[in-house]
Amino acid sequence: MKFRKLGKTGLDVSVIGLGANNFGGRLDFHQTDLVLKQVINEGINLIDTSNSYGNTLSEEYIGRSLEGCRHEVVIATKVSSRISEGPNQAGNSRKHIMEQVDQSLARLRTDYIDLYQIHWWDNATPIEETLRTLDDLVKLGKIRYFGCSNFNAWQVCESIWTSSSLGINSFVSVQPHYSMLERVVEKELIPFCDKYNLGILPYFPLANGFLTGKYKRDQAIPKGTRLEASDRFDIMSDENFNILDELTTFCKTKDKSILDLAFAWLLWNKNISSVIAGATKPEQVIANALACEWELSDEEYHQVTEILN
Numbered sequence: 001m002k003f004r005k006l007g008k009t010g011l012d013v014s015v016i017g018l019g020a021n022n023f024g025g026r027l028d029f030h031q032t033d034l035v036l037k038q039v040i041n042e043g044i045n046l047i048d049t050s051n052s053y054g055n056t057l058s059e060e061y062i063g064r065s066l067e068g069c070r071h072e073v074v075i076a077t078k079v080s081s082r083i084s085e086g087p088n089q090a091g092n093s094r095k096h097i098m099e100q101v102d103q104s105l106a107r108l109r110t111d112y113i114d115l116y117q118i119h120w121w122d123n124a125t126p127i128e129e130t131l132r133t134l135d136d137l138v139k140l141g142k143i144r145y146f147g148c149s150n151f152n153a154w155q156v157c158e159s160i161w162t163s164s165s166l167g168i169n170s171f172v173s174v175q176p177h178y179s180m181l182e183r184v185v186e187k188e189l190i191p192f193c194d195k196y197n198l199g200i201l202p203y204f205p206l207a208n209g210f211l212t213g214k215y216k217r218d219q220a221i222p223k224g225t226r227l228e229a230s231d232r233f234d235i236m237s238d239e240n241f242n243i244l245d246e247l248t249t250f251c252k253t254k255d256k257s258i259l260d261l262a263f264a265w266l267l268w269n270k271n272i273s274s275v276i277a278g279a280t281k282p283e284q285v286i287a288n289a290l291a292c293e294w295e296l297s298d299e300e301y302h303q304v305t306e307i308l309n
Helices: 029-042 053-065 094-108 127-142 154-167 189-195 238-254 260-267 282-293 298-308
Strands: 003-005 012-014 016-019 046-048 075-081 114-117 142-149 174-175 275-278
Touching: 012 016, 012 046, 016 029, 016 282, 029 053, 029 127, 029 282, 053 094, 075 094, 075 298, 094 127, 114 127, 127 154, 142 154, 154 189, 154 260, 238 298, 260 275, 260 282, 260 298
Parallel strands: 016 046, 016 275, 046 075, 075 114, 114 142, 142 174
Antiparallel strands: 003 012
């Protein structure tokens, strides 16, 4: 496994990370434990979850599975999403964050979180309140670093500027939806992160599994796959299948798979600290981990990008 720094921090994270949104939902504890054991075996150290995944069971399963090897991993979790009905059960207020971080720590069976991420922008809470709360959590030792997820470029900029003006700790990473078929963030967010050295942690790098090659044109969606339970049927367009065909041809000339290319294309950008990919089986963890071996040359990267354009 290869490692990169998380943005401008000194924290080393594996270039392939594990997304834990399947835990507690599609996967029970036994299945989760098998995946996590394989993650450790493959040298993947970044595990990304949320207090909302699996109705809180994702964090609980991770905590149970990692007892005795907590020191081997970098745990990233999130706060913002609604946890239950009623006031103050969602968002980025001091009250909600302070309550939820303690609950996450308890479920994860740890006394600190490596990377605590704001899951969604909250229009109802001043960003200064959120950032001061996160800064306090760093000082309390409950979290080591903090970042954000699903923020627009202007929202990240507003946050960085606010932290700088207050003289407090700031976001070190951004987690966007980003893949060869989902490139909206390249217009503003990625250039901003490159300029200010924020770690980029793309999620859904395989475009809901479309970039694994398991889906075929004019054929029914395979049972048990992610797209079967998704509303992202727009991704199964003729245009995307045409792109997939060209990418597959390119991969054959390199003796690589389309899955390998999906990771390699993202990791060409050195400001991408880790690519977050889910897994429901140990075999998928192995395949994801092996993908980091392919480093695209500049020429190869531009060849692929020309196909995508």
